[in-house]
Amino acid sequence: MKAKIYVTLKPSVLDPQGKAIHHAVETIGYRGIADVRQGKYFEVTLDEALSTEEARAAVERMAHDVLANPVIEDYRVELDSESAS
């Protein structure tokens, strides 16, 4: 089973890296880009013995405690076993 975790800065937190990327793509000539926000993406492989519920609970906990800092970041967890069903 695989989990995908997306970590993004909260909307209220400024993202200077996203701004720099936005500026760069505009300079290169890409049109119609209104905004760019940079985040992090993790792929986690889970022990096959875990049920989907156990896996989700484990990954949610890990995302909250380690992968994201809830003071400045939001996260979203996707499990491939859930999307397949």
Added chain:
Amino acid sequence: MKFGVVVFPGSNCDHDTYHVISKVIGQPVDFIWHRQSTLNDCDAVILPGGFSYGDYLRTGAIARFSPVMGAVKEFAGRGGLVLGICNGFQILCEAGLLPGALLRNANLKFICEHVNMRVETTDTPFTNRCQRGQVLSVPIAHGDGNYYCDAATLAELQRDNRIIFRYADANSHVTKEANPNGSLDNIAGICNRERNVLGLMPHPERASEMLLSSQDGRIVFFSLADTLAELAKAS
């Protein structure tokens, strides 16, 4: 009295801090390896600057799970004095011992330069030798020093006089131009509610001898030593 300097893999100001405590302040000091689960009976603990765990994931995000951090939390919880400098400040925020977080510098640059920080209050164990409004010339060296917290937390920090240092100009004016990294409200250092845990981005240990062009930073360590001496006398 005894000071402890915690050493994480990737700490690089541990020896500077040790040197200042032992040679400039003239007090006993121990290194505390991050795998330790006790603090060697130290009376004050310093989390030094550096790049613990290579700053992987986020600054301080992995160091805060080191075994020693359990002991640091317990120590802070019973009123022990904890000072986090630069990466140490980042670790204290990640560990939840201080509120908020340190974001990437607004200009996206790693900034290594002397700045002026204004002492906002002398009501802490770390600034009791200072004058309110005193300007200290101390270097910064960080890529992620842009302090951020939500509006409610900022209001609480302001109300309770917990912003201890602000970036200012040489005349003690807090201005936008004096803010090197985009930090909220020019915050350079804050303390916890109980005032026994302080984190700051500037490096007082790198400005404690005239050989290094400023000795303004030593007042932080002298304040700490004074506090410990008072506590020892009282007990």
